[in-house]
Amino acid sequence: MSQITDNYITNLAKYLTDLSDIERTNNLNFYREFLLDGDFQTKEEIEKELGTPAELAKLIKQDYERIKAKTAVSxxxxxxxxxxxxxxxxxxxxxxxxxxxxxxxxxxxxxxxxxxxxxxxxxxxxxxxxxxxxxxxxxxxxxxxxxxxxxxxxxxxxxxxxxxxxxxxxxxxxxxxQNSITKISGTNIDGDIILQNLQLNEISLTQRNGNTLINNVNVNKNFQLSSKNGDLTLVQTKIVKGIFDIHNGDTNIKRSILKRFTLESTNGDASFSQCNLTLKFQAKNGDIKIKQSQFINKTTIILAAGDLYLNQLAHDISYQLATEHGNIIYHRSSIGTKFYSKTSLNDWLKVTANTGDIIIY
Known part of the structure; x- marks a missing residue:
């Protein structure tokens, strides 16, 4: 780890003293890997995606508080x-x-x-x-x-x-x-599933009429999720290979590492914030928002009926953007210079929108 990233993690630790020892250790380990995986070279690059250590610590504690409130109903x-x-x-x-x-x-x-x-x-x-x-x-x-x-x-x-x-x-x-168990699998109907502070090899879940909330989970091999009539929230999580099918629900993914991530979404919006991701995404009847993130490999997005919003992507990447019944709109953005760039062999974004706009702002 470079001195810049080491300093960031050291400062982050100072703001996480309110968490338990387990939570603090797990989070510091995750963000240490997050910075190494993203190959951040400067303090400015880190803070562009994650914010200052104080700002990031505030978000981390808010996520834990949300889960605490949800799991402690009287x-x-x-x-x-x-x-x-x-x-x-x-x-x-x-x-x-x-x-x-x-x-x-x-x-x-x-x-x-x-x-x-x-x-x-x-x-x-x-x-x-x-x-x-x-x-x-x-x-x-x-x-x-x-x-x-x-x-x-x-x-x-x-x-x-x-x-x-x-x-x-x-x-x-x-x-x-954290690594006591290797796999979680099965089905749940009319109930929520919450996973937190775990390190697993595999997850394979079928969820119906309930929400899925995952915070600080490391999945080393495969993560398969089929969800119908429920929302998915994924925070501070690393997935080496994921295949998700979300039907009639929104997807919200924040501050996560997604290596090979395939997502099919029907009748729901999806948002990615502060992520390192390689994404293959097919959406029907929903908008997609990606902000303060970087693509760590080739990403493909296909929109059937919805808009794509790109905002504050961390690195200059190559674009291949096409719409059939929509517009490609740039709004005060400095990311990328042309739609069909061949300047990058690894990091590029290919988007096809049938009925919807591609908005870069």
Missing amino acids: KNEASASDNYVRGFHVEKNPLRKRTILPTKFGKIKLSLINADVFIHQGERLAIFIADYNSRPVNAVVANQTLLIDELPSKEENHHLLLNWQTGGSRIEVIIPK
Whole structure:
């Protein structure tokens, strides 16, 4: 690491003292790799993409606060619990709540119908489960794999379930070491999935009617995600190879390293901010925004019906831009000099827009 990048990481550490030791270490390691991967040569280049250490630290802490707020909903809030009637009194507490201390495992497989899942690094290995509906959550370890699924509905005579108010169960899995597990896979219907502070080889998830939120996760091999009717948020994450299919949902990716990233998006907007990326993107009925980022290899974008916005790209790159029923608009931008440049062999952007504008500003 150069003295410039070393100084940046050292200064960043000073502003992250509010985080836990685990969070601080994970973030410093990620941004150290981010700077090396992007081959930043000057302080100005770094700050153009990431901001000053103080500005970046503020964004990092805000992302952790958002996840903390989302995973710490009070059990007494109606939105967080299954309202059921015992006599004439409405209860707003879990039907079952328990802590499991499992044996060690290397993989996690989900088979869930209506549950929010939070998997993250922590001090000790543990699983916390709160059943807020009539389907008990089962968690067992078999063949070094933690299997989490929902069992058939268990009816209880003294409970009258108000199904239109029924909320999903809540599952929290704490991993003591960042690289304790190698793979997370499975399905979730009508629930959110949150992953934080993990280092994995593979992720393979099918998500329906729920959001996916990933913060500070390193995926060394493959990441496959199929999501329908839910948003995807990806922050401070490295993906060596990713194939994502997002249908009826927005994609928001910030401060991440995407090596070989294929994204198909239908009926949703997508935004990339402060990223190092190699992107193959096909979008139907949605806008794309890419800002304060750099392409680390060949990037191809195909738009069926939507606009592409490019803003403050970190490096001069070669463009191949074409539209059938739209305009290519430059607005006070200094990135690139011509549409069909051959000055760069590695970093280039090829865009085809059928019905929409390409706007560089």
